[in-house]
Amino acid sequence: MQFNDQNIIVTGGTRGIGKAIAKNFLELGATVLVTYSGNKAAALEFIAENDEYKDRIFIDCFNVADASACEDFFTRLPFEKVHVLVNNAGIRKDNIVAMMPNEDWQQVLDINLTGTFNMCKAAVMKMSRQRYGRIINITSPCSHFGFAGQANYAASKAGQIGLSRSLSKEVAKRKITVNCVSPGFIGTDLISDLPEKLVDEYKQQIPMKRFGTVNEVANCVSFLASEQASYVTGTVLEVSGGL
Numbered sequence: 001m002q003f004n005d006q007n008i009i010v011t012g013g014t015r016g017i018g019k020a021i022a023k024n025f026l027e028l029g030a031t032v033l034v035t036y037s038g039n040k041a042a043a044l045e046f047i048a049e050n051d052e053y054k055d056r057i058f059i060d061c062f063n064v065a066d067a068s069a070c071e072d073f074f075t076r077l078p079f080e081k082v083h084v085l086v087n088n089a090g091i092r093k094d095n096i097v098a099m100m101p102n103e104d105w106q107q108v109l110d111i112n113l114t115g116t117f118n119m120c121k122a123a124v125m126k127m128s129r130q131r132y133g134r135i136i137n138i139t140s141p142c143s144h145f146g147f148a149g150q151a152n153y154a155a156s157k158a159g160q161i162g163l164s165r166s167l168s169k170e171v172a173k174r175k176i177t178v179n180c181v182s183p184g185f186i187g188t189d190l191i192s193d194l195p196e197k198l199v200d201e202y203k204q205q206i207p208m209k210r211f212g213t214v215n216e217v218a219n220c221v222s223f224l225a226s227e228q229a230s231y232v233t234g235t236v237l238e239v240s241g242g243l
């Protein structure tokens, strides 16, 4: 796989899984635009760590949940064509339904699901004109299992799959593919609050008896983003150790 002359956007690309996805694309020759929502220290660290690729890195900061911020972002792109969009930005705000503040329900849906919609909507306009594109949305096994305390997160992640499947059918004839990657437990900031006892319990439930790595997710994203994956659309690729 190689991505020379390709322009790639990775939302939430400065930390965790998104950072590994962005780094992988840089290693494979792409020009990569990573976005984040406010953690400037992590963004600066990303730039410092990838100094050797500095001519092919761009960074932007906005909230994917804000539709007009997403539209504005697409008007100031540093490149004309967008070959690949990875909707990776996401948050968790866990609580049982009975105790979940309405704002936490709404915020998780707004960022994880509406954010994906906002970015897809702007990207497909460009990709349709180009008659080429790859969209990869990062969902979660929670979308079909459901985990206690994650109704908002599970609903947002299931919604991403429905959105992706519908969109894939709308744009297939323009050589645009839309797929999801569904990572299992991956050791990032997002799940760093899980108590050690729960982590051990989860690992016992995973057939491979371990959490995955950010690079194991990034490799699968790169495949779906490649020209070689031209006949794959509307799917969910599970990267979950057999969960």
Ligand code: NAP
Pocket: 011, 012, 013, 014, 015, 016, 017, 018, 035, 036, 037, 038, 039, 040, 042, 062, 063, 064, 065, 087, 088, 089, 090, 091, 111, 138, 139, 140, 141, 182, 183, 184, 185, 186, 187, 188, 189, 190, 191
């Ligand atoms: P992470 O380490 O917490 O990183 C999240 C990234 O998303 C950060 O770059 C963050 O920007 C950005 N972000 C958060 N809210 C945003 C917003 N409103 N607008 C724009 N960017 C925003 O998370 P992660 O573990 O890498 O997770 C990445 C994706 O994988 C998420 O969609 C998550 O649901 C999914 N996932 C993760 C796991 C796992 O076990 N880790 C499993 C399944 C699925 P700042 O740095 O500015 O905050």
